[in-house]
Amino acid sequence: MMSKSFLLEIGLEELPARFVTPSINQLEEKVVAWLEEKRLQYSHLQAYATPRRLAILISNLDELQPNIEEEAKGPAKKIAYDKEGNWSKAAQGFARGQGVSVDDLFFKELKGVEYIYAHKFIAGKQTIELLPELKEIITSLHFPKNMRWGSHSLKYARPIQWLVALYGHETVKFSITDIATNNITYGHRFLGRPVTIERPEDYKNSLLEQFVIVDADERKAVIRQQLEEIENEHNWVIPVDDDLLDEVHHLVEYPTALFGSFDEEFLTLPKEVLITSMREHQRYFPVEDKGGQLLPYFVTVRNGNRDHLENVAKGNEKVLRARLSDAAFFYAEDQKLAIDDALAQLEQIVYHEELGSIADKVRRVQQGTTIISRLVAVDDKTKQVAERISSIAKFDLVTQMVGEFTELQGRMGEVYAELAGEETAVAHGIFEHYKPRFAGDNSPDTIASAIVSMADKLDTIVTCFAIGLIPTGSQDPYALRRQAAGVVQILQDYELNVTLEQLLVQVLNIAEEKKVLKRDREEVERELQHFFQLRVKAALQEGGMTYDVIDAVLSQAIGHIPTVVKKAQVISERRQTTEFKNMVDALSRVTNISKKATQTGSVSTDLFEKEEEKHLYEAFVTLEQKVNEALSAGEVKQAIDALSSIIPTINAYFDNIMVMSEVQDIRENRLNQMAALASVIQSVANFQELVFAS
Numbered sequence: 146m147m148s149k150s151f152l153l154e155i156g157l158e159e160l161p162a163r164f165v166t167p168s169i170n171q172l173e174e175k176v177v178a179w180l181e182e183k184r185l186q187y188s189h190l191q192a193y194a195t196p197r198r199l200a201i202l203i204s205n206l207d208e209l210q211p212n213i214e215e216e217a218k219g220p221a222k223k224i225a226y227d228k229e230g231n232w233s234k235a236a237q238g239f240a241r242g243q244g245v246s247v248d249d250l251f252f253k254e255l256k257g258v259e260y261i262y263a264h265k266f267i268a269g270k271q272t273i274e275l276l277p278e279l280k281e282i283i284t285s286l287h288f289p290k291n292m293r294w295g296s297h298s299l300k301y302a303r304p305i306q307w308l309v310a311l312y313g314h315e316t317v318k319f320s321i322t323d324i325a326t327n328n329i330t331y332g333h334r335f336l337g338r339p340v341t342i343e344r345p346e347d348y349k350n351s352l353l354e355q356f357v358i359v360d361a362d363e364r365k366a367v368i369r370q371q372l373e374e375i376e377n378e379h380n381w382v383i384p385v386d387d388d389l390l391d392e393v394h395h396l397v398e399y400p401t402a403l404f405g406s407f408d409e410e411f412l413t414l415p416k417e418v419l420i421t422s423m424r425e426h427q428r429y430f431p432v433e434d435k436g437g438q439l440l441p442y443f444v445t446v447r448n449g450n451r452d453h454l455e456n457v458a459k460g461n462e463k464v465l466r467a468r469l470s471d472a473a474f475f476y477a478e479d480q481k482l483a484i485d486d487a488l489a490q491l492e493q494i495v496y497h498e499e500l501g502s503i504a505d506k507v508r509r510v511q512q513g514t515t516i517i518s519r520l521v522a523v524d525d526k527t528k529q530v531a532e533r534i535s536s537i538a539k540f541d542l543v544t545q546m547v548g549e550f551t552e553l554q555g556r557m558g559e560v561y562a563e564l565a566g567e568e569t570a571v572a573h574g575i576f577e578h579y580k581p582r583f584a585g586d587n588s589p590d591t592i593a594s595a596i597v598s599m600a601d602k603l604d605t606i607v608t609c610f611a612i613g614l615i616p617t618g619s620q621d622p623y624a625l626r627r628q629a630a631g632v633v634q635i636l637q638d639y640e641l642n643v644t645l646e647q648l649l650v651q652v653l654n655i656a657e658e659k660k661v662l663k664r665d666r667e668e669v670e671r672e673l674q675h676f677f678q679l680r681v682k683a684a685l686q687e688g689g690m691t692y693d694v695i696d697a698v699l700s701q702a703i704g705h706i707p708t709v710v711k712k713a714q715v716i717s718e719r720r721q722t723t724e725f726k727n728m729v730d731a732l733s734r735v736t737n738i739s740k741k742a743t744q745t746g747s748v749s750t751d752l753f754e755k756e757e758e759k760h761l762y763e764a765f766v767t768l769e770q771k772v773n774e775a776l777s778a779g780e781v782k783q784a785i786d787a788l789s790s791i792i793p794t795i796n797a798y799f800d801n802i803m804v805m806s807e808v809q810d811i812r813e814n815r816l817n818q819m820a821a822l823a824s825v826i827q828s829v830a831n832f833q834e835l836v837f838a839s
Contacts, residue, residue: 151272154199154330158304172199176279210269218260220235221258288302299321305322309342312345336399384433394446403446406441421553427445500612507536517651530568544561574593602629608656653670698830701827707779715781725789743816747817750762761822
């Protein structure tokens with residue numbers, strides 16, 4: 146079959162950098178799905194994107210859809226005719242639906258039943274006739290924000306300036322707003338000129354001649370290479386923030402990296418302030434020496450060639466000087482603010498209308514910190530440090546620097562606290578208590594700041610649930626899932642000897658005492674349990690655990706997080722062995738029959754009739770003690786070994802004992818024995834959730 150290449154380009158006013166990648170990914174996905182729906186074959190599809198264009202180049206796109214020939218199955222023969230022997234309405238409707246006459250219907254047997262069939266033939270269409278449908282894909286793209294322009298009703302990220310739709314040498318005709326497709330694209334806004342694309346294959350090179358690198362990955366690689374060249378030339382280190390690089394390469398079409406300088410006096414500002422000022426306001430990369438010390442230089446990426454770089458550098462230096470002067474002013478003014486005065490200002494800042502001020506939140510976190518410190522049994526010094534961190538952890542929220550750069554909250558608190566004379570552990574804890582801030586971030590690096598982090602995150606989660614602010618679907622405006630995952634991570638990393646349920650009960654007590662619990666407590670507690678169970682499940686999945694192992698270890702209360710993780714790890718390691726499967730089979734007999742116990746009570750040894758009952762009871766007493774001690778110490782392997790050791794006794798019991806005795810007292814006593822043993826088994830895991838290969 147003959148084929149040609151196809152080019153689709155949407156020319157736009159400059160897109161915000163954060164729009165570019167999601168937009169081109171969306172366009173690519175929709176075009177691929179459309180090609181599949183239309184049964185159009187091609188050899189390769191390449192997506193291109195710059196701030197001013199989204200483009201798709203499809204190589205060797207077939208000129209013709211393949212024909213469809215198939216047999217369509219209809220109703221059974223018994224309802225194909227009416228009483229007079231004519232075609233029934235069902236048969237006629239089937240024929241119409243298939244686009245054939247009733248004379249073209251035939252019968253065929255399927256599994257002993259005859260059905261009506263129609264031979265269906267759909268001739269393939271010319272690709273050039275189908276391609277105008279891409280207009281609907283273009284107009285269906287969605288963006289974080291839209292705008293209208295002129296008198297047009299179309300809402301789009303930015304106004305469409307031109308459209309290219311070229312199949313081989315032929316323009317695919319359609320228009321959007323008042324823009325009609327043609328084969329003319331546009332080069333760099335200042336350096337390039339309009340370009341007539343003769344063939345889709347010429348697209349990339351034709352635009353490169355007009356100072357546009359349409360391949361986003363190539364632009365990023367060019368920037369990296371240019372940064373390395375500057376590094377090597379000056380013996381510098383340019384730390385590349387990947388998020389900043391992602392943004393910068395979508396701000397330019399033809400990148401040229403250059404450097405400038407700033408006054409050395411600004412190096413007296415904290416390093417984070419300088420880097421944030423350069424990155425957030427100007428999209429500059431900082432410069433360091435080989436030892437990691439910040440140097441009075443910056444690197445920026447120009448959207449253009451190397452002409453007049455000195456003038457460009459001077460212009461950037463002038464702008465940066467103004468930004469750094471502002472930062473220096475904020476820094477000096479903030480140091481005049483005493484910590485106690487800053488804390489007093491928190492009283493006036495609303496945290497949430499139903500939860501009070503930020504100062505109210507601080508007091509709840511302080512109370513939670515004291516309680517958690519006691520629960521995890523830290524020493525007095527650690528408790529004092531944690532309590533001091535919790536009392537001043539939010540004071541920097543009222544500083545001018547954090548007002549300008551919200552991402553510096555915590556970091557500026559650390560800097561200002563040290564300048565105010567706070568001990569290093571306390572000052573550092575102000576920054577650390579926000580950790581982990583995102584997936585993959587580290588836990589706080591001291592136990593004191595970890596305690597405050599948990600108190601802070603648990604307060605946010607519990608109080609939000611207390612007033613009904615519960616994440617639904619993809620909606621989680623208060624990032625409660627991330628904060629819950631952080632609590633789970635800290636409990637695991639520090640192997641703290643406290644259960645999640647204990648923490649939730651204590652923080653709920655605080656919420657109730659502070660009168661911010663506006664819903665039924667039992668319902669909130671159930672919702673929190675389920676919410677955290679999903680976070681633990683997600684953590685186990687990230688650790689490579691299979692769904693059945695996760696279900697087995699999370700069948701009851703969550704409990705001690707490190708122990709839950711160890712349970713999953715040990716079960717995963719042992720599940721492939723025959724010995725383990727035999728153990729699960731035996732334990733499952735106990736847990737299965739224990740469900741028949743209508744009311745649980747104590748086991749009476751006086752009602753034992755056979756030695757096997759006595760032997761199992763003695764083994765149970767020993768097992769219960771061993772399992773409880775092992776789990777309390779986090780020794781999961783010992784707990785499972787203890788279960789394994791009782792298997793011969795369980796098998797001997799079932800070989801010789803009929804649990805469901807006809808004598809009611811004996812039957813109930815035996816069921817009580819099964820229930821007691823099942824309770825010990827399930828304190829380790831619900832082994833019946835495990836799926837074994839047959």
